[in-house]
Amino acid sequence: MLTREDVLAGLPTRLHQILDRHPDIHDCAPALHERGETLSYGELRVAVASLAERLALDGIRGGDRVMLVAENCGLLVAALLALSQLDAWAVVVNARLSPGEIENIRQHCGARRVLYGSSVSRDAAAHAEQAGAEVRVLGCLGGYHLGPLNEDCQPEPVEADPTRQVAAMIYTTGTTGAPKGVMLTHRNLLYIAHSASLLRQLGSSDRVYAVLPISHVYGLSAVCLASLFAGAALQLESRFDPEELARALREDGVTLMQGVPAMYARLLELADAGRLELKAPHLRFMYAGGSPLDETLKHAVERRFGIPLHNGYGLTESSPTVSQTRIDEPRRDTSVGRPIPGLEIRLLDNQRQHEVAPGEVGELWVRGPNVMKGYYRAPEQTAEVLTADGWLNTGDLARQASDGALFIVGRSKELIIRSGFNVYPPEVRRCSMPIPAWCSQRWWGVRWRAMKWWLPSSRSPIPMASMRAG
Missing domain, CATH: 3.40.50.12780 (ANL, N-terminal domain)
Known part of the structure; x- marks a missing residue:
């Protein structure tokens, strides 16, 4: 029977480190299938590192909240892991929300930037256009849009302890009705x-x-x-x-x-x-x-x-x-x-x-x-x-x-x-x-x-x- 210790044993401290759990021979194995294309584990690892480097150049710091407005795609998976690498928080938002709902979340979380999965989601593309976001292209991840830098964003403290450091925030009605940002470490x-x-x-x-x-x-x-x-x-x-x-x-x-x-x-x-x-x-x-x-x-x-x-x-x-x-x-x-x-x-x-x-x-x-x-x-x-x-x-x-x-x-x-x-x-x-x-x-x-x-x-x-x- 599985125990708590079985599940906790060997857990990485950050999300992006799950890719490092697998041996080098696994680099050729498929990680993501999307619209007829396949991204291997080795390619995904490179894509995550490249996106993390690009986001850092775009002003993302540890403790920043970054909104990911998208539908399921390789870019969204890579962005989650890239933000983990930077110790930033991923605020994951369904692109099908209305502009008003997305803006409310952006203001509440104080997002440093908003990344739009515009190459896959027409709704994300529409939000990006309304926000005046800039086009970005990154190798195998393709195109996306990145919203303006929020100079007023104050980063949250970065915690070495994985039980304290927030990885993702999901907005929900919660257990009491009002929309809230659920902090998940x-x-x-x-x-x-x-x-x-x-x-x-x-x-x-x-x-x-x-x-x-x-x-x-x-x-x-x-x-x-x-x-x-x-x-x-x-x-x-x-x-x-x-x-x-x-x-x-x-x-x-x-x-x-x-x-x-x-x-x-x-x-x-x-x-x-x-x-x-x-x-x-x-x-x-x-x-x-x-x-x-x-x-x-x-x-x-x-x-x-x-x-x-x-x-x-x-x-x-x-x-x-x-x-x-x-x-x-x-x-x-x-x-x-x-x-x-x-x-x-x-x-x-x-x-x-x-x-x-x-x-x-x-x-x-x-x-x-x-x-x-x-x-x-x-x-x-x-x-x-x-x-x-x-x-x-x-x-x-x-x-x-x-x-x-x-x-x-x-x-x-x-x-x-x-x-x-x-x-x-x-x-x-x-x-x-x-x-x-x-x-x-x-x-x-x-x-x-x-x-x-x-x-x-x-x-x-x-x-x-x-x-x-x-």
Whole structure:
């Protein structure tokens, strides 16, 4: 059984050092597949060093915040690692946000510069034009835009300790509603990257379909960084296209696919309508997260692909993973699995004074190396959810089975106490929806389509408040 020490052992101190974990012979192995082109690990290492040098010449210092306005692409991956090399903070932002939202984030974080992934994202290109950004071209990374230098930016202190030094900041509605910058340290993200690679048995022969936005913590740590940590290849996709995904599963040798439940529902819907062919001869691992997984959908996906559909739970403030089902212990139910190695949990009663009895529902609190440093420039809001001794209040209600598996039952703010009994709205909704097949999952699909992160016309990222159950 994996322990906390197993995951912490040998962790680098900075994100960019994950490339140094692999032997020189691995330099020829593919790191990134993007739009028919392949970048090897050796080429990625050179690209990261070149971009770091260029950014330093453009005035980026340790402790600066640099916004990365982009969709999934090699430039975004390289920029994350290059900023790590400079000890700057990457403020990762989905290019589909509105200009007003991007400007609010820029002002709040006090960004030194904004880098736009304009060669891949038309939305990023539009933002760059509006900001008066300059064109840059850098070797195999291609073109991008760089916004004006903010002379008023004051750098944050640089910490040698990876548990203190911030690597990335992701803006989210958080656990209390108002948008906040979640400060995630190098240790936070590397702990999840290593944990995910171990629990999914990732290796250098794997090819990971990476369509989940890297601007979302799920795509950042559990997909992108976990794959690079293990020496696997990432197949980068900027937007979800079910026909393209089906083709990649048939033809590209994809071995791991991670997505949200609505993605799987859409695949099945189109396959049942005869609009695409679902074959995945090399696929060995599937995972659903980001929203609750309907049991009927889970079973339908498993019948179609012939392998288990794994499940998990997390939130931005925990980088994000709290729990997941184990690859060697697939489940038939929709439990979100046991806590990841080294993570402590407790379930508290309504008064937050005592732990509930085994099997009962309580408010979920977690503590571990993946828990955020805090909300940027918001000490009072940080104190509302994070205790001095490191316990994070997720704001979710859960129960734990005798085998340690967690079941998420709702949000603590949604709890209704009626005649002394606790009533959980998600359970009421399930009881009031006797609909066959995965129609309840399609209800979640409607919710996700309202968030619109995968649609071509989308201008909104995945709100992390929805990275709760599933």
